[in-house]
Amino acid sequence: xxxxxxxxxxxxxxxxxxxxxxxxxxQGACAVSDDGKTYLDFxxxxxxxxxxxxxxxxxRAVCEQAATLQHTSNLYYSKPQAELxxxxxxxxxxxxxxxxxxxxEANECAIKLARKYGCDRFGxxxxxxxxxxxxxxxxxxxxxxxxxxDTFHHYFNPFTEGFSYADAESLESIQKAADADTCAVFIxxxxxxxxxxxxxxxxxxxxxxxxxxxxxxxxxxxxQTGVARTGKLFxxxxxxxxxxxxxxxxxxxxxxxxxxxxxxxxxxxxLNSGMHxxxxxxxxxxxxxxxxxxxxxxxxxxxxxVREKGEYLAKKLREIPGIVEVRGKGLMIGAVLEExxxxxxxxxxxxxxxxxxxxxxxxxxxxPPLNISCDDLDRGLAILRQVLNP
Numbered sequence: 327x328x329x330x331x332x333x334x335x336x337x338x339x340x341x342x343x344x345x346x347x348x349x350x351x352x353q354g355a356c357a358v359s360d361d362g363k364t365y366l367d368f369x370x371x372x373x374x375x376x377x378x379x380x381x382x383x384x385x386r387a388v389c390e391q392a393a394t395l396q397h398t399s400n401l402y403y404s405k406p407q408a409e410l411x412x413x414x415x416x417x418x419x420x421x422x423x424x425x426x427x428x429x430x431e432a433n434e435c436a437i438k439l440a441r442k443y444g445c446d447r448f449g450x451x452x453x454x455x456x457x458x459x460x461x462x463x464x465x466x467x468x469x470x471x472x473x474x475x476d477t478f479h480h481y482f483n484p485f486t487e488g489f490s491y492a493d494a495e496s497l498e499s500i501q502k503a504a505d506a507d508t509c510a511v512f513i514x515x516x517x518x519x520x521x522x523x524x525x526x527x528x529x530x531x532x533x534x535x536x537x538x539x540x541x542x543x544x545x546x547x548x549x550q551t552g553v554a555r556t557g558k559l560f561x562x563x564x565x566x567x568x569x570x571x572x573x574x575x576x577x578x579x580x581x582x583x584x585x586x587x588x589x590x591x592x593x594x595x596x597l598n599s600g601m602h603x604x605x606x607x608x609x610x611x612x613x614x615x616x617x618x619x620x621x622x623x624x625x626x627x628x629x630x631x632v633r634e635k636g637e638y639l640a641k642k643l644r645e646i647p648g649i650v651e652v653r654g655k656g657l658m659i660g661a662v663l664e665e666x667x668x669x670x671x672x673x674x675x676x677x678x679x680x681x682x683x684x685x686x687x688x689x690x691x692x693x694p695p696l697n698i699s700c701d702d703l704d705r706g707l708a709i710l711r712q713v714l715n716p
Contacts (some may be wrong), residue, residue, distance in 0.1 A: 327346065327347070327348045327359065327360055327361060330348045330360065331346075331348070345673075345674065345677045345682075346677075347359050347363075347365070347677060347682075348360045349365070351379075352367070352375075352378070352379025352380060353378075353379050353380055354378045354379060354381075354695070354702075355367055355378050355379075355694065355695050355698045355699070355702045356379070356702075357379060357682070363680065364680065365677070365680050365681065365682050366680060366681050366682070366702060366705055366706045366709070367379070367682045367694070367695070368681065368682060368683045368684075368692045368693065368694040368706050369682045369683060369684050369692075369693055369694075370577075370693050370694065370695050371581065372550075372576070372684065372693065373518075373550050373555060373576040373577055373658075373693045374576050374577060374579070374580075374581055375577075375580065375581050375695065376553055376554065376555075376576075376577035376578075376580050376619055376623060376695070376696050377580060377619065377622060377623070377695055377696060377697050378695035378697060378698070381580070381618075381622075381697075383618045383621065383622065384580045384581070384615055384618040384619060386618075387614045387615055387617065387618040388582065388611055388614055388615045388618075390614070391406060391610050391611045391613075391614035391615075392611050394610075395610050396609075396610065396611055397606070397609055397610065397611075398610065399605065400603065400604070400605075400607065400608065404608060404610055404613070405610075406610040406611075406613035406614045406617065407425060407608040407610065407613050409613070409617060410425075410608075410613040410616050410617050410620075411423045411425075413617060413620055414586065414588060414620075417559055417620065417624050418559070418560065418572075418588060420572070420588035420589060420590060421589065421590050421591025421592070421593075421594045422588070422589055422590075422591065422593070422594025422595075423586050423587065423588045423589075424586070424587045424597070424602065424607070425584065425585070425586055425604070425607040425608030425613070426575075426584075426585035426586070426587065426604050426607045427583045427584065427585055427604060427606050427607055427609075428464075428575055428583060428585045429464055429547075429549030429550075429573065429574075429575035429576060429585055430463070430464025430465055430466050430469045430585075431464075431466075431575075431585045431604065431607070432549065432573035432574060432575055432585035432586055432587045433463045433464050433469050433472065433512075433547060433549070433573050433587075434464075434466060434468055434469060435573075435585075435587035435597075435602060436510075436512065436545050436547075436571050436573050436587050436589075437455060437468060437469075437472065437510075437512070438597065438601075438602055439571060439587065439589060439593060439596055439597055440453075440455060440509045440510035440512070440543050440545060440571070441453040441455075441488075441509060442596045442597060442601070443509055443510075443543060443593060443596050444507075444508075444509025444510070446596065447541070448509075451507045452506075452507050452508075452509050453488055453507065453509055454488050454489070454490065454504075454505065454507045454508045454509060455472065455488060455489055455490075455508070455509065455510045455511070455512055456489075456490050456491070456492050456500060456503045456504050456508060456510070456511045456512070457472050457473070457474050457489055457490075457491055457492075457511075457512050457513065458474050458491065458492055458493070458494040458513050458514070458517070459474040459475075459491050459492065459493055459494055460474055460475060460494055460517050460520035460521070460523065461473055461474040461475070461491075461494075461513065461514055461517055461520060461547075462475065462478075462514070462517070462518065462519035462520055463512070463514075463547055464549075467482060467485055467486055468485075468486040470482065470485060471485040471486040471487070471488075471489050472486075472489050472512060474491040475520065490503045491503070492504075492511075494513075494517065494523070494525060494529075495525070495526055495529055496529075497529055497532040497533060497536065500533055500536065501536060504536075504540065504542060508540075508542055509542065509543060510542060510543035510544070510545050510570075510571075511533065511537055511542055511543070511544055511545065512545040512546075512547065513525070513533070513544075513545070513546060513547065514546070514547045514550075514551065515530065515546060515548075515551055515561045515562060515564070515565060516550075516551050516556065516561060516654060516655060516658060518550040518551070518658065518686060518691070519550075519686055520686070520687070521660060521686050521687040521688070521689050522653055522654045522658065522659065522660025522686055522689060522691055523653070523660075524653060524654065524655060525565075527564075527565055527566075530565045530567060531565065531566065531567065534565075534567040534568075534569075537570075543570040543571060543593075544567070544569045544570050544571075545569060545570060545571040545572070545573070546560075546561070546562050546569045546571070546572045546573070547572075547573050548560050548561055548562070548572045548573060548574050549573055549574060549575045549576055549585075550576055550658065550693075551655075551658060552572070552574040552575075552576070552577065552578070553574060553576070553577035553578050553619065553620075553623060554577070554623035554624070554628065554629055554632055554656070554696050555577060555632075555656055555657060555658050555693070555696070556632075556636075556654075556655035556656035556657075556658055557629055557630075557632040557633030557636055557655060557656030557657075558629060558656075559623070559624055559629065560572060560574070561655065564655060570589060570590055570593060571587065571588065571589045571590075571593065572587075572588050573585065573586065573587050573588075574586045574588065577619065577623075577696075578616050578619065578620075579612050579615055579616050579619070580615045580616065580618065580619040581615065582609075582611060582612040582615045582616075583606070583609075583612060584608075584609070584612040584613070584615075584616055585607070622697075623696060628696075628697075631697075632656045632657055632696050633656055635656075635657060635698065635700065635703065636654070636655065636656040636657045636658075636659065638700065638703065639657065639659055639692065639694070639703055639707075640652045640654070640659055642703070642704075642707050643659065643661050643692075643707070643710075646707070646710065646711050646714055646715070647714065647715050648663060648664050648667055648714035648715060649661045649662065649663060649664075649690075649714070650662050650663065650664055657692070657693065657694055657696055657698075658692075658693060659691070659692040659693075660686055660689040660690065660691050660692075661689060661690040661691075661692070662688070662689055663688070663689070663690065667714070668688075669685040669686075669687075669688055669689055669690050670685055672690060672710075672713060672714065673685050673690065675713045676709060676710060676713050679709045679712065679713060680709060681706050681709040681710060681713075683706075683710070690710075694706070
């Protein structure tokens with residue numbers, strides 16, 4: 327690992343706080359470092375490796391496509407891209423999709439779509455977007471501006487204008503923030519980076535009704551919550567609402583970069599030729615991988631298992647001394663620690679014992695593979711229990 331670390335420090339910008347581990351291969355829920363140590367992974371690359379490391383069907387689809395046609399520009403039609411768009415339509419009912427390379431890019435598309443909608447329907451000033459306090463929508467200048475956390479609003483001024491922030495549990499706050507020039511409200515249904523905080527269903531239903539009444543678009547950032555992570559294909563299904571736009575990424579590609587902005591049929595006519603684009607968006611290999619992921623995770627029985635495993639994980643976490651609250655849905659779980667415990671210290675100690683976990687603010691965060699076995703869940707929980715109670 328020292329050679330890899332040395333190369334990294336010489337040649338890569340120091341933008342990441344890395345754990346002292348160099349992962350070189352993986353299978354299922356386990357990864358192996360360059361020194362041969364095996365780690366049980368409850369992070370899935372921050373929710374990216376939906377089916378763990380190197381699932382057979384995904385590897386086969388990706389390899390076959392890479393050996394056939396690895397890339398073609400969006401000046402030409404692409405069968406894998408068209409088939410993925412069709413499959414997403416079949417599974418969600420959304421009329422149109424734009425493919426990008428990441429969650430931040432998918433969110434950028436949603437923002438542009440909303441502002442063009444506002445201009446077309448109500449006039450050029452109708453471009454404001456309301457997001458929520460404690461939200462996170464990406465690290466581009468515009469998605470940082472959309473993010474409702476002051477800690478991200480430093481150093482990179484001027485940020486994109488036109489965003490206001492409302493309280494995450496107050497419909498009155500939304501109504502106050504949404505003025506005559508507001509075109510959209512953009513939210514996460516579970517604020518992942520903000521501390522794994524699910525929104526209240528009554529608030530979400532009230533927000534949906536308000537947006538319909540005012541002809542304001544309701545846009546849902548499903549970058550982390552989507553693709554079966556919460557036990558539904560997309561998290562909005564838990565809330566009994568129908569948003570106008572959703573964004574997806576992370577688990578959709580199963581390990582390859584892909585983002586998607588899905589919208590209604592009517593909104594699909596808003597952005598015309600030349601108004602948006604991406605060199606790599608909808609890459610054939612990434613689309614082939616995404617099709618393989620959806621083939622497995624969209625099955626009702628698979629989604630039921632994710633919900634059951636999520637309930638099991640949450641129940642077992644609540645039984646561990648030192649954890650005072652557990653929240654989330656499906657296999658997107660946050661664990662609040664006693665005030666004397668620091669999440670970063672616990673995560674570091676877990677790595678030393680062979681368990682990879684995440685943090686979110688002061689919480690421990692768990693995003694294990696959606697197909698993880700109960701035996702692997704138990705193994706990881708045993709490590710965590712030992713770390714918290716040596």
